[in-house]
Amino acid sequence: MGCSGSVRSVFHPSDPAFRPTPGPIPRVYLEIDLADVPKMGMRSVGLLEVTVPKSSGIKRAIDLAAEKARDLGCWILIEHSAFQSVEPRASLDHGAIVALAHGGVGHIGRGPSPKGSLTAEFDCIVRADAGDTAFASARPDPTAR
Numbered sequence: 001m002g003c004s005g006s007v008r009s010v011f012h013p014s015d016p017a018f019r020p021t022p023g024p025i026p027r028v029y030l031e032i033d034l035a036d037v038p039k040m041g042m043r044s045v046g047l048l049e050v051t052v053p054k055s056s057g058i059k060r061a062i063d064l065a066a067e068k069a070r071d072l073g074c075w076i077l078i079e080h081s082a083f084q085s086v087e088p089r090a091s092l093d094h095g096a097i098v099a100l101a102h103g104g105v106g107h108i109g110r111g112p113s114p115k116g117s118l119t120a121e122f123d124c125i126v127r128a129d130a131g132d133t134a135f136a137s138a139r140p141d142p143t144a145r
Contacts, residue, residue: 006051006052006053006116006117007051007052007053007056007060007064008050008051009048009049009050009051009064009065009067009068010048010049010050011046011047011048011049011068011072011124012046012047012048012049013045013046014044014045014046014047015043015044015045015046018045018046018126020071020072020073021073022070022071022072022073023070023073023074023075024070025066025067025069025070026066026069026070026074026075026076026077026125027076027077028062028065028066028069028076028077028078028079028122029076029077029078029079029082030062030079030082031079031081031082031085034078034082034085037076037078038076040127040128041127041128041129042075042076042125042126042127042128043125043126043128044078044083044123044124044125045074045124045125045126046072046123046124047080047121047122047123047124048065048068048069048072048074048077048121048122048123048124049119049120049121050064050065050068050119050120050121050122051117051118051119052064052117052118053116053117053118054116054117054118055116056118057118058118058120061118061119061120062120065077065120065122069122069124072124073126074124074125074126075125075126075127076125077122077123077124077125078122078123078125079120079121079122079123080121080122080123081121083123083125
């Protein structure tokens with residue numbers, strides 16, 4: 001979904017089972033505050049890309065991302081580059097597997113920001129509940145030998 005002028009937000013879904021359900025404004029985690037990310041099962045359902053005028057600064061990009069994430073129903077947002085570092089240690093730090101939905105073949109990567117603009121990427125994270133089939137299928141089978 002785009003916004004007027006040089007402000008825009010685009011959601012690149014990576015999980016075909018994800019259905020947007022508006023909710024509260026989620027907290028946005030950046031690289032500097034990864035230690036505060038809740039320690040529970042979670043998964044990325046897509047990449048949220050926001051572009052704002054460079055003069056607006058990163059705070060405006062974060063605010064725009066949070067507004068869009070509310071419409072999508074993201075539980076939290078994690079800066080994309082930071083989420084890539086959360087994913088490998090998730091089974092130890094978060095007590096569960098984090099499914100990185102868009103990190104493989106077909107990953108949507110942005111090109112350079114338009115001149116005079118600032119573009120930021122965030123993973124739309126949802127909780128991986130016990131009934132979450134995408135999450136459950138990623139867990140090892142405890143009966144398998």
